[in-house]
Amino acid sequence: xxNFPINNPPISHSPVNNAALNSRPNNKAPQLDLNIxxxxxxxxLAIELAIPLIGITGIFGHSAxxxxxxxxxxxxxxxxxxxxxxxxxxxxxxxxxVSRTLVNSEQGLYLKxxxxxxxxxxxxxxxxxxxxxxxxxxxxxxRCKNNRLSLDEVIKLTELGAxxxxxxxxxSGGQQQRVALARAxxxxxxxxxxxxxxxxxxxxxxxQLLKMMLNIQKQLSLPMLYVSHSLDELQQVxxxxxxxxxxxxxxxxxxxxxxHQLNNDTNxxxxxxxxxLSLPIKTFNNGHGLTALALNAxxxxxxxxxxxxxxxxxxxCFILASDISIILTEPTNSSIVNHLFGTIKQINHQQNxxxxxxxxxxxxxxxxxxxxxxxxxxxxxxxxxxxxxKASAVRTFIH
Amino acid sequence: xxxxxxxxxxxxxxxxxxTTIILLIIGTPLAWYLAKMTSRFKVIIEAVVALPLVxxxxxxxxxxxxxxxxxxxxxxxxxxxxxQQLAFSFSAIVIGSVLYSLPFVVxxxxxxxxxxxxxxxxxxxxxxxxxxxRFFSIVLxxxxxxxxxxxxxxxxxxxxxxxxxxxxxxxxxxxxxxxxIALFDHVEAFDYARAHLLSISxxxxxxxxxxxxxxxxxxxKTAVRI
Numbered sequence: 182x183x184n185f186p187i188n189n190p191p192i193s194h195s196p197v198n199n200a201a202l203n204s205r206p207n208n209k210a211p212q213l214d215l216n217i218x219x220x221x222x223x224x225x226l227a228i229e230l231a232i233p234l235i236g237i238t239g240i241f242g243h244s245a246x247x248x249x250x251x252x253x254x255x256x257x258x259x260x261x262x263x264x265x266x267x268x269x270x271x272x273x274x275x276x277x278x279v280s281r282t283l284v285n286s287e288q289g290l291y292l293k294x295x296x297x298x299x300x301x302x303x304x305x306x307x308x309x310x311x312x313x314x315x316x317x318x319x320x321x322x323x324r325c326k327n328n329r330l331s332l333d334e335v336i337k338l339t340e341l342g343a344x345x346x347x348x349x350x351x352x353s354g355g356q357q358q359r360v361a362l363a364r365a366x367x368x369x370x371x372x373x374x375x376x377x378x379x380x381x382x383x384x385x386x387x388x389q390l391l392k393m394m395l396n397i398q399k400q401l402s403l404p405m406l407y408v409s410h411s412l413d414e415l416q417q418v419x420x421x422x423x424x425x426x427x428x429x430x431x432x433x434x435x436x437x438x439x440x441h442q443l444n445n446d447t448n449x450x451x452x453x454x455x456x457x458l459s460l461p462i463k464t465f466n467n468g469h470g471l472t473a474l475a476l477n478a479x480x481x482x483x484x485x486x487x488x489x490x491x492x493x494x495x496x497x498c499f500i501l502a503s504d505i506s507i508i509l510t511e512p513t514n515s516s517i518v519n520h521l522f523g524t525i526k527q528i529n530h531q532q533n534x535x536x537x538x539x540x541x542x543x544x545x546x547x548x549x550x551x552x553x554x555x556x557x558x559x560x561x562x563x564x565x566x567x568x569x570x571k572a573s574a575v576r577t578f579i580h
Numbered sequence: 581x582x583x584x585x586x587x588x589x590x591x592x593x594x595x596x597x598x599t600t601i602i603l604l605i606i607g608t609p610l611a612w613y614l615a616k617m618t619s620r621f622k623v624i625i626e627a628v629v630a631l632p633l634v635x636x637x638x639x640x641x642x643x644x645x646x647x648x649x650x651x652x653x654x655x656x657x658x659x660x661x662x663x664q665q666l667a668f669s670f671s672a673i674v675i676g677s678v679l680y681s682l683p684f685v686v687x688x689x690x691x692x693x694x695x696x697x698x699x700x701x702x703x704x705x706x707x708x709x710x711x712x713x714r715f716f717s718i719v720l721x722x723x724x725x726x727x728x729x730x731x732x733x734x735x736x737x738x739x740x741x742x743x744x745x746x747x748x749x750x751x752x753x754x755x756x757x758x759x760x761i762a763l764f765d766h767v768e769a770f771d772y773a774r775a776h777l778l779s780i781s782x783x784x785x786x787x788x789x790x791x792x793x794x795x796x797x798x799x800x801k802t803a804v805r806i
Contacts, residue, residue, distance in 0.1 A: 293710075294705040301703075309718060320704075320709075324709055
């Protein structure tokens, strides 16, 4: 098994999971063990990885990187698969860990999709057009063996109460995906796979569904694997991130660390270089429309206040590297509210730009400046500098 | 309508109904298999199924007559199993009709299954539905119109059958004498009045049946969206 180092436990959405992560690799934590190969004429997928089933795990990569194929393999829809897939999860009500082999091609074992207890929400909702919304939900309930979840509870979680009698083709794209999500949950899977469920939706529906996914994950402690080509979405909800390219694992680990490692990936233009943060909210509104986030015991970051922050204690946010600038002396007469003192840790030349990694307190920040500015300021490693960025440069996808 | 014509009508309806039921039972799995098949032998099976569309019915009838006769294996086996001769029996014309009307049932079903695709079946499987469950809970309700078309076409085509029945059924009242054969008899006997009566009733029945099929297949507002 390739174990990618996860140095810091992710800031998890469900409190029980950090303990599970720490107990690795003695194989006693809920996890998905993959050692699989799928060969097509144009494309090979080869993945050997143990994915801890913690919160939401993002799967990111270009199109044709094998993201969807991986999900289909786990779900049992990819029949030309060789290798082994084992799902270890907590069996209720005894709360003991149980390992189930989903596939073992050497032993000729291949569980059918209907036997795997793995749910999948597709990009197109794939609702049954001959049934109403309620009919679609009941389809899952009727075939569920456990019936631990109440239909009413799931309808409430997915806000479908007013739509139950509607025909599914009368619904908007966002509503259809909510029905698909509710239907998948009602089958009470041990693992929920999400294959770009938001890609066809508008921004408003996207944020609504992301919040819903987070909430459902917390309420039901349902581990999810979430495939997306949008890093902004993944950054908001995922604890760990798996990056695929050409059917192989490029990186796997804590979401922020993996995003930061992608910043320095010179041959990839797959992301906007950024500093990805999970920070506690210190003051929701300082009286001037700014929210203060605690970077560490002494320093705060200010961002533009949003009403929805009022209900949260923790915030996922990111600052694009191009939104931060460098100044050699402390700016005291600036409209820019965020100033951080730090030390240059790394200088990475990329065409006409320079990517600086600046260590502030215990946090690395990523800054792109022009090669011209770097020469003008003659910046060197271990040099002490100030970072400055506007409150509006601290962004969050969900609001 | 005279008594003998009424008897021919009853024989015809019995034959067509039984044929349609048998066709739905064997035609559905065959159509499913063809819709999902990717092997290159698919075209050969498709050609065999479509053969009755182009073959003169008398050719099919001729070979069936030989096969059903007690000198050949199928006829022998039948006689051993039932104690009766297969050729010139009601069973013979039902078997002949099943083969003759096969494409009219298999082709619309195959097309419907191909159009339905795999996406909804995958969704059903992931919700815990097994293959038989998926067929009855997803495939059947979503392809209902095609089943009605297939059954109606199979039934109508069997009612209109002549050549095959003439070859393998002969003209035994109450057993193998169907409407089309009775009509042929009347014409041969220059009894044009009875021939007219039978012809017009067959014509109107077929017309009504076909109109009903096309009406059922009108595009609906609730089209399948996948």
